[in-house]
Each structure stands twice: as C-alpha cells, then as structure tokens.
Amino acid sequence: MRIDLITLFPGIFEGYLSESILKDAIERGLLDVRSHYMRQWANDKHNTMDDRPFGGGPGMVLKVDRVVPCVEEVRSYDANPGRLVMLTPQGRPLTQRVVEELAREERLILLCGRYEGFDQRVVDILRPDEISIGDYVLNGGEVAAMAIIDSVMRLIPGVLGDETSASLDSFSSGNRLLEEDQYTRPRVYRGLSAPDILLSGDHGLIEKWREINRKEKTFARRPDLLDDDPSEERGV
Numbered sequence: 001m002r003i004d005l006i007t008l009f010p011g012i013f014e015g016y017l018s019e020s021i022l023k024d025a026i027e028r029g030l031l032d033v034r035s036h037y038m039r040q041w042a043n044d045k046h047n048t049m050d051d052r053p054f055g056g057g058p059g060m061v062l063k064v065d066r067v068v069p070c071v072e073e074v075r076s077y078d079a080n081p082g083r084l085v086m087l088t089p090q091g092r093p094l095t096q097r098v099v100e101e102l103a104r105e106e107r108l109i110l111l112c113g114r115y116e117g118f119d120q121r122v123v124d125i126l127r128p129d130e131i132s133i134g135d136y137v138l139n140g141g142e143v144a145a146m147a148i149i150d151s152v153m154r155l156i157p158g159v160l161g162d163e164t165s166a167s168l169d170s171f172s173s174g175n176r177l178l179e180e181d182q183y184t185r186p187r188v189y190r191g192l193s194a195p196d197i198l199l200s201g202d203h204g205l206i207e208k209w210r211e212i213n214r215k216e217k218t219f220a221r222r223p224d225l226l227d228d229d230p231s232e233e234r235g236v
Contacts, residue, residue, distance in 0.1 A: 087141030
C-alpha cells in the first residue's frame with residue numbers, strides 16, 4: 001500500500017515513520033509512505049497557506065487555492081489517484097470497520113488540517129472521505145493520520161509477525177468483546193498472582209476462562225458493545 005501525507009508539519013512524522021513495526025514494514029516494501037510539505041504549493045513571497053475567515057471570527061482558514069492544487073498534483077504522482085481522506089472532527093467516526101475498508105485500498109492520501117480547518121470549497125471540489133478519530137479537538141490532523149496508518153498497517157499481510165493477531169483484536173469484524181486479561185512472568189508480583197488456570201496446560205479450560213473474562217470485562221467497561229446492532233458502526 002502507498003500512503004501520501006499532505007501536511008504543513010512533515011517533521012512531526014519523522015520519528016514516527018522510523019520506529020518499530022512501521023519502520024520494518026516500510027523497509028520490507030510492504031508499505032510506501034511519502035510526506036508532502038503543503039507550503040510548497042503557496043504562490044506568494046510569504047508562502048501563505050491561510051487567511052482570515054470571511055465574516056470574521058477567531059483563527060485562520062486554510063486557503064482553497066493552495067490546498068486544491070496541492071492535492072491534485074500529489075494525486076498525479078501515481079497512476080492510481082488513490083482515496084483522499086481528510087482528517088477532521090466533522091468526519092465520520094473511525095471504527096475498525098472503516099479501518100478494514102481503508103486497508104483494502106492500494107493508495108491512501110491523508111490530508112492533515114490545521115488552524116480553524118479548510119475552506120469549505122476544498123471539500124466541495126475534492127470530495128474527500130472525511131474521517132474523525134473521536135469527539136475531541138486536536139491541534140492538527142497529523143496525530144489522526146498516524147492513528148489511521150497505525151490501524152491500517154496491521155491489516156496489511158506480512159506486517160505483523162502473527163497473522164492471526166489482528167483478527168483477534170478488540171473491535172475486529174465479528175469480535176464484539178474486549179480482549180481478555182493478559183499475564184506473563186513473574187507468576188507472582190507484589191502479592192498478585194496470575195490465574196492458576198493459565199498455567200494449567202489445559203487449553204480447553206484456558207479458552208473457556210478467556211471467553212468468560214472477555215464477556216465480564218466488556219459488560220463492566222463497554223456494555224454498549226453488547227447492546228449495539230452488529231450491523232452498526234461503532235465509534236472509537
């Protein structure tokens with residue numbers, strides 16, 4: 001999969017792209033991530049990307065005559081124009097079902113907003129898939145873009161060491177339960193012991209314990225997951 005990042009702050013992604021599983025996926029050619037500095041499409045001597053909103057009000061708005069040419073040119077860099085995703089609190093919620101939908105794409109273009117957001121004509125012209133990672137406000141779309149990359153890459157074949165890992169995660173398709181409690185060595189720490197059944201060697205009993213634990217945990221922490229219609233998308 002190819003992912004293009006369009007941002008005013010490409011430096012934010014430098015450390016993120018060079019660590020852990022993501023770094024390995026890029027080095028093995030499973031993921032191709034390219035960053036584009038939006039300000040390169042400014043056409044005045046001050047490299048202006050934003051301006052005051054018509055009608056007054058606080059903050060600044062990203063200019064349509066900068067953003068649209070930028071996206072159109074980035075799209076042209078590959079024969080596949082890709083799926084354009086605008087990160088915005090006004091978008092549809094990012095759920096695991098949406099992640100699975102995005103993971104089926106060959107190319108994603110993630111458009112990161114800043115300030116008070118984009119001139120509405122950016123949306124009217126480009127018709128992006130507007131996505132929100134939650135009902136809160138961030139300084140910009142970069143963190144939201146990272147959330148999409150992090151969740152999508154787990155579904156790309158070969159990225160995870162264990163191919164069953166992603167399918168067993170909470171919120172994966174068909175899984176409406178939170179993950180069970182996990183334990184490892186030491187067996188006892190500060191008087192707290194891992195459940196004896198997990199060390200019994202009886203895999204049938206272990207699986208039964210895990211299933212009960214998943215249901216109890218979900219009921220206690222996220223009962224809404226048990227009440228929702230499985231056909232409905234869930235928020236993050």
